[in-house]
Amino acid sequence: HFQTLKRVNLTPGGVCKSAARLDGKTVLITGANTGIGKETALDLAVRGARVIMACRDVEKGEEAAASIRASYSQAQVEVRELDLADTCSIRAFAQQFLREVNHLHILINNAGVMMCPYTKTIDGFEMHIGVNHLGHFLLTSLLIGLLKRSAPARIVVVSSLAHNFGWIRFHDLHSQGSYNSGLAYCQSKLANVLFARELARRLKGTSVTVNSVHPGTVNSDLTRHSTLMTIFFTVFSMFLKTPREGAQTTIYCAVAEELHSISGKHFSDCTPAFVAPQGRSEETARRLWDVSCELLAIEWD
Template identity: 50%
Template sequence: MAKFPRFLIITSGIGAVVGGSVILKDFIVGNGQKLPETVRADGKVCIVTGSNTGIGKETAMELARRGCKVYMACRDIEKCRKARAEIISDTLNQHVHCRKCDLADFESVRQFVTEFKTKESKLDILINNGGIMRCPRKLTKQGIEMQLGVNHMGHFLLTNLLLDTLTSSAPSRIVNVSSIAHTRGTINFEDLNSEKSYDPGAAYNQSKLANVLFTKELAERLQGTGVIVNAVHPGIVKTELGRHMGLENSIMASLFVKPLLSFFLKSPVQGALTSIYVALAPSLENKTGKYFSDCKEKDPSEQAMDPIVAKRLWATSEKWTRLYNSDSSSPSLVAAM
């Protein structure tokens, strides 16, 4: 049997590893395609929450590039102004505006909506992008567990307060940024506010499942209005969202884990592709209540399709956000209902 030179064997091995890594990366990252540049949004008014960084910033950037008037709804107004300047410089679109909107404070959400309505009479696109992930247990100003409060409750209130404007502007669209993590989630009505026990991952998964359930129920309620609503999974993206996962302060993680992970993660630009697609694609004008990943419709988890869970979550969300009145039970009491 002929012997192969060692360097050929090593080279072949390296090639196999590299090739396999590229294939694996394509499988993990996905292959969402950028919406054609010919799809414009000139004159449309849109809101993007959490748009001072990451996916939200790139989403706002692309909408501005396509001609939208963009309202950046952010908690940190200074970071928002810096991002706004970059977006205007890159797109040459002057119609980009910063507005304070802290999703962890319902008063801030209501104030944002009031100010928006004094400036605009229409809203074509609402992208509920802002969120947090796997943070230590904290509470919003109204006493709701932070991940559920920001990722779901804040957006639930914001969306409902804007429904009149969205409806009068129809055809219009709502995009709820969820995650594949919703497939691991459960809506724990016995401890929805994580008062009995708290696991950062489980709380995040629950909040992302809530995004999809909210999408399904809202789509049903909006039938016939010309307002469509869909949920998206942006992919596993390299953003600031993972800052609570313990990688920032670890030397080992900084030297080895983070560089390796970065190879397999989407960039924020790639992560924004599905949100842009669902917000603007002409082919989706009659698609509502769906879940998308890599610019393709996918099946969400079985629990995300449960109408009973969706309606119960909606009723609870109405009470916790005090959507229709200022007299509401505390989260812990409502959760036990």
């Protein structure tokens, strides 16, 4: 009874009701070896898609792929190595992907780190902004041509409600002056929202859409770097969404028929969601775009 009560009342959340099939479609999901990404991979595989799981730890990825195949024997899932904390790995991944995969219909920028101690990526970016934003920015820029050639195509950027508490510290994007792991996470999740909106503006007229998502508060491995958050998530686990519940809005944005031309929006619980004023600023979005290109030494008009 308690479980039922919990499901019905305490963790309400949207459910993707679309029965859309994805036969013949190719999907790429970052961070698909666990949590929300793995559940997304399973759901889209059951819909008939070829699902490429981009994981930094191939062994963990293969275990996840095996468990997806155990749940659904016809799943077409494959694992490829991608470390978003290393631009060489991202470039190598994209190069091989473009050589070997002919279409990309759905890109899901899902991987993320939260509240890790101060660390830098291989390229010297602060870890949150480096993995959650810059890594996905570079990956998307390298695959955007393929997405356009495969159109209609969709990009889903997994952000968070945490974007509300973030601001882009252009004067110290990498938190070298002062570091707060919570604020660094919030900044990166705000960057996700701004990226999705600016990319949507630039993709107008291409049949490639991009939307951002807040998955809900989900019981996953995301808290692994914070003892306090791990305790909080453990104590309140009964009030949290399961990863499967947390994957619903991502799945909705990836497949729902009614969203075929919707772009630049933010969703939560499978409905349009509030975006903080700092996430709606076109000026900040453009500036972040330019700074990101500069940091990654790329040109992306």
